[in-house]
Amino acid sequence: xxxxxxxxxxxxxxxxxxxxxxxxxxxxxxxxxxxxxxxxxxxxxxxxxxxxxxxxxxxxxxxxxxxxxxxxxxxxxxxxxxxxxxxxxxxxxxxxxxxx
Amino acid sequence: xxxxxxxxxxxxxxxxxxxxxxxxxxxxxxxxxxxxxxxxxxxxxxxxxxxxxxxxxxxxxxxxxxxxxxxxxxxxxxxxxxxxxxxxxxxxxxxxxxxxxxxxxxxxxxxxxxxxxxxxxxxxxxxxxxxxxxxxxxxxxxxxxxxxxxxxxxxxxxxxxxxxxxxxxx
Numbered sequence: 315x316x317x318x319x320x321x322x323x324x325x326x327x328x329x330x331x332x333x334x335x336x337x338x339x340x341x342x343x344x345x346x347x348x349x350x351x352x353x354x355x356x357x358x359x360x361x362x363x364x365x366x367x368x369x370x371x372x373x374x375x376x377x378x379x380x381x382x383x384x385x386x387x388x389x390x391x392x393x394x395x396x397x398x399x400x401x402x403x404x405x406x407x408x409x410x411x412x413x414x
Numbered sequence: 415x416x417x418x419x420x421x422x423x424x425x426x427x428x429x430x431x432x433x434x435x436x437x438x439x440x441x442x443x444x445x446x447x448x449x450x451x452x453x454x455x456x457x458x459x460x461x462x463x464x465x466x467x468x469x470x471x472x473x474x475x476x477x478x479x480x481x482x483x484x485x486x487x488x489x490x491x492x493x494x495x496x497x498x499x500x501x502x503x504x505x506x507x508x509x510x511x512x513x514x515x516x517x518x519x520x521x522x523x524x525x526x527x528x529x530x531x532x533x534x535x536x537x538x539x540x541x542x543x544x545x546x547x548x549x550x551x552x553x554x555x556x557x558x559x560x561x562x563x564x565x566x567x568x569x570x571x572x573x574x575x576x577x578x579x580x581x582x583x584x
Contacts, residue, residue, distance in 0.1 A: 315535045316422045316462070322525035324426045324459075328433055330518040335437035337510035343442050343488055347449050350480070351433055354456055357468075365463040365544075368537030370552045373544065376468050377553065380475050381564045385571035387480050391487045392578035398491050399581075 321362035328355035342394050342404040346387065353383045422462065429455040440495045442488050446481060453477040464536070465544040 328351060335348025357376045364372025398404055429452050436448035453476050460469035542548060553561055 316418050319526050326521035330514045331433045334514045361460050361463050361465045365536050365540040368539040370543045370548050373468050374552050374557050384480050388571050388575045392575040395579045
């Protein structure tokens with residue numbers, strides 16, 4: 315049987331890859347996709363703990379995290395569409411009119 | 415090297431590879447497809463942890479609805495390849511890489527130290543924990559308040575998305 319730290323380290327690796335994607339990519343859509351990867355790595359941690367501790371609370375929380383991720387993706391993509399309508403770009407480097 | 419460990423290693427390696435490909439690819443549609451592959455691999459990982467409901471929900475909702483929404487937006491905005499992936503090693507990328515390595519070191523250290531001897535085997539009750547019945551019972555009795563709150567959140571998200579994305583008719 316696979317011990318628990320294996321799942322946790324895999325989740326840490328995926329989370330780190332997601333953070334690297336959020337920090338380095340210039341396309342706003344790819345930033346959102348990396349954010350979804352981070353949320354999924356947290357889901358993996360929750361499900362792993364739920365299986366190893368015998369508590370269903372972890373999986374119920376995963377259900378809520380997936381619902382929240384869906385809501386956040388919808389609103390975030392609406393913001394990106396509104397942004398694109400005004401500036402014709404999704405490159406986060408070019409969205410700098412509030413810089414001083 | 416039992417069959418469980420081999421299977422888990424294959425799944426873990428594939429999910430890390432697809433995640434890396436997702437983060438580094440230039441075309442946003444290909445990135446999205448790699449992320450969908452990653453979600454399918456994660457769903458299989460949930461199945462190895464006997465979380466059947468969450469695995470199916472992951473495929474239906476995450477890979478089937480949220481990613482399709484992303485695809486709609488990518489196609490709507492007609493986003494092509496990301497121009498000038500800066501190949502030069504800028505200071506920002508070095509700092510980002512350093513931060514990621516530090517965070518991974520801290521997380522790996524925290525997760526590898528397990529003094530609880532029960533963390534070597536899956537809990538014997540986990541087979542019946544992953545079913546729809548158990549999750550549903552827990553969701554509608556003990557966690558009914560967050561469940562109703564989530565429905566209000568989804569309503570707020572729908573209203574917000576429509577208001578933000580509609581054209582202004584002057």
